[in-house]
Every structure is written in structure tokens, then in C-alpha cells.
Amino acid sequence: MLLHRRIYQFFIIYLLAVAFLFLIKYGLDLSDYVIPGPVDVWHTGTREFSRYFSDVMNTMMVAVIGQVISIFLALLVGITGRQATWIGSFTKAAAYNVQAYPIVALAPIIFILLGDGIISRLLIAAMICYFPLLLSVIGIMSEPISDIEHFYRVTGRMRWQLEVKIRAFENMNKLTTVVAGSATLAMAGTIVAEFIAANAGIGYSIRIALFQSDLAKILIALFLIGITLSVYQGLLEVIGYLIEKGWAAK
């Protein structure tokens, strides 16, 4: 149900955006060089679909791994940072500072040090999507669920693992939304990395299309990125729902 909704919502948004572009094109009588016509977009789509689809899958794979890394990292930092101790505040300060630098300034250094292979793309994807995750995890983990936690505290059975579990369970909806939302950032991060320096993925193909001033290719790339991301986000939401249901059953 969630998946289905995500996909048709994406179709509506994409079609509205493309229709708006065509409206401008025909309203201002612009050539296909400025905005491609529907026939041009269709031909480009049929010609480039399989190649671009494979590029998007390549990017998606890196984005998913990058997101998983950042989820673990955010959980680790968030759980450590939830404590009102010196280590907790230091961890938070360090995590915030790293995020203060724009990725486009850091990316060239990353590529020089790590080359233009998969590791650089992965690192940049993780760096871009981890911070919003971290903020949410810290927010969720720092907020006690008093009515439940109180029982375990007075009976002396409270452990940090239990505390984390209680807070995660009580905020599962929020966590699922944040994780699904961060998928967009992971994908955007990977595309930025590919655009700057990688030799693979849809970001790299978009860069080549820009070199060739080919907006039709870019529209096809955007469609494939959008639909893939919608499916992925829908799946994440379904997984979140299933986990919540499973925990509740226990």
C-alpha cells in the first residue's frame, strides 16, 4: 500500500514537472536545444533506457551501502551522544563540526586521497546522509520515555541496551520516516560524488549529457532516479511497518 502510493505520487510529480517544461517550451516557442520536445524525450528514453537503468542501479547500490553505513554511524554516535557526560557532548560536537564543511569542498580531497573508485562515492554518500540521521537519532535517544523507563529504573533492571530499545520502539514511526528520507540524501550524495569525479553511475552519465547539452537524457535520468528512489523508500517504509508490527506482537 505504502509502496503503491509512493510510485503513483512520483508519477504525478514527474508528469506535472515535464508538462510544465513543455508548457514553457511551446508557450515561448523554444527550440529542442533549450527544452526537448516529447518525441525527442521519447526517442532518447527508448534508446538510453537500459544503459541509464544499469547506471541508476549502480548508483543505488552505492547509495544503499552508504546509507547503511551512515545508519550504523548515526546510531553509534547518537547512542554515545545521548548521555549527558563529557564524552557524550564531545561526540556530538565532533559530529556537528564534521558536517560544517560543504561536501563539494571536501570531495576533491577525498578523490585525491582515495581515488575515483567506489570507496570515494560511498564515503561521500554516507557523509551527506548521515547528519540528518544523527540529529534524529540524538533527538530520539536523548528523550526519556518516562512512564516505561521509570519501572525498570526503580526495579534496578535498566541497562543501556534496554533504554535504547525502549526509545527506538516508541519512536519507530519517526525513525522509519527519517531513514526513508535519508535514502534521498544518500542517493543525492552518490550522484554528487559521481558528478564530481567518479567514472560510473548515473551522476557520471548526467555529467556527460550536460557536456553534450542534452536535456532529454537528463529528463530520462531524472525519471529513473525518481522511480528507483520511490520504490526504495516505499520498501523502507514497509520494512519499518513490519518491524514495528513484529515488536508489538512480542
Added chain:
Amino acid sequence: MKKIQMQKAFPVILLTIMLIVSFPGSRIGTAEAAEKVSYRLKWLFNMSVAGDIYADVHQFFARQGLKVTIKEGGPERDAIRELELGRAQFGVASADQVIRAVSKGATVVVIAQLFQVNPLQWMYRTDRMKIERLGDLKGHTLGVTFGGNDEAILKTLLAKANLTENDVTLFSVRYDYTPFFKKKVNFWPVYRNTQAVFLGQKLRQAGEDFAFFNPADHGVRFVANSVVTSKTMLEKRPDTVRKFTVALLRGWQAAMDQANAQKTIKTLQQYDRDSTLETLQEQLDITRRLIHPKASIPVGEIDVAAWKQTEKIMLDQRQIPGPVNVERYLKAIPEY
């Protein structure tokens, strides 16, 4: 009563007059004022735009009754799109951009060709490679920007040498020069008059010998930057186009004149604050050879044969779906 009404109406009348006077098409109150036009460059302010800046700073445009706003270019800027959208009246575009635009129905006209020799060449280490003929490229790792002009040029060169992509290793070039510095790749695409000067200085400091591979020496003449305007502009304001072209080419000619070298460098330094004097001097010497290689050819001359070859290269590599007869979109430069 009437006086009060007049007082109330005064701001409205004033605003209306101001609007009429400030409207681009208005002639009221601007009989003596300069005609305003925008000029979108292809790239950032550097030696490749020295003549454009010179024409502006030294009043060549003003003397033709024009007030030109020069807009810096960049990787995401496209002068041809801006012409069509009415954001600029003139611009600089590469030949492949022009041919691609024409093949997609854009009504663009080339009014001058800035570079007679394409600055896009390859820098290579002479102790690692010896290139006397095209066949010598075989077996080497060659740097190329996929999707860029250099890809089209290199593939044409390989085809001319009866080499396939399996006979060489193509290395994808990006902003980072590390693979070239580390000698992982010894054949690297550069803009001869800008990047190549920085890189050359570094290699000389490291005691390395290098040379340049110019595709034109092997029969491949792919046109670089040219000045463009829209067909509408040419039809509706031919006098403005003529004045602009004359001013621009006079500016370029003066900027490339050996006698004005110091003046050109001083002018460019107002815009390019990062390059050292030594770098700018070297860049100017090289730019002069690319813009005005022979005294017999005027600055800005359109090399029709090279344009036709550029179109053929793009057609052979299926970058355009069919012939566009690019010569129909080239306008001979006026006498200046």
C-alpha cells in the same frame, strides 16, 4: 480641489514616466544613451577572454555606441540557450555546441571565430612517449574527457590511424591532475593557453620534459570558441550586430598586438587576480599564436572548411542525427 487631485496623481504620473523611460524598447530620453546588450562568455575570466575584456575596458564597445554587460561563463552556462531565452544578445559557444543546437532547431548564427587554432591539445612526457605519427599512440594510456570535445577529436585521430579503442587505453580525465603527476597517464588533454601553462611550470620545476600534441598537425581541425547571436537579432538589429562585431574584433586585435602586451595583462589582472604576472605573460604569448597565427588572416575570420570538418566529425560519431550544413549558419565578419 483640482490642486489636491494633481498632488495625488503626481506620484502615479512620475512612476509611469519612469517605467516608460526605463523600458528596454523605449527611445524617449535615451536618444544619446548607449544601446545595452549582454554578452555571455563560455568560461571564467582568464586569458581566453582577454580580447572580450579589453574591448570593454578600453571603450571599443562604447565608441560604437554600445554598453555591453560581459557575463562570466562556466561549466553550467550555455550562451545559445541564453540567446533563445532573451537573457543575452551575444555569446561565446564552441563549434560542437553550435552544431548540436542547429541540429535541434535553434536559430543561432556564428558572427566570428575567436580561436583559429583549437587550444584543446594534449600534453605528453617526451621520455615516456614519442609521437611522430598517429600510429605512435598505439599501446599508450591516453587521457580523455568522456563527453567532451577531446573525446570526439581523439576518436577521430584513432580512426585516421586505423586504430581502435582496443589498441589504446582510454583514461577518464576529471578535474584532478594527480594521475598525470603520478605518471599513471602521460598523455593528458589540456587547454594549451591556460591549464597547460600551470602544468608546464610544475613539470619544469620537477625537471621533466614535455611536448604538445596538436590534432591540427595531424589533419583534425575541430573548431573551438566562436561568437554567436540569434537569427532574430541579426534580422531585427543588424546594425547592432555589426557594431558589436567590429568593436569586439578591434578589441581582440588590440589585445593580441605585441605592442599592447603590458596593457592587455594589466587589463586582465583586474579580473584574474590569482594568476602571477609570469603566468599571464606566458599565457598571452600562447593565446596570441592561437587567435592570430598568421598576419594574413584577420582576427575573428571564420574558417569554413574547419567548421565543415567539425560537422563531419560529429556526424561520423553520431553526435548529431543528420547533416546540418553548418556553413549556412556562418556569417562573414565585417571589415574592421
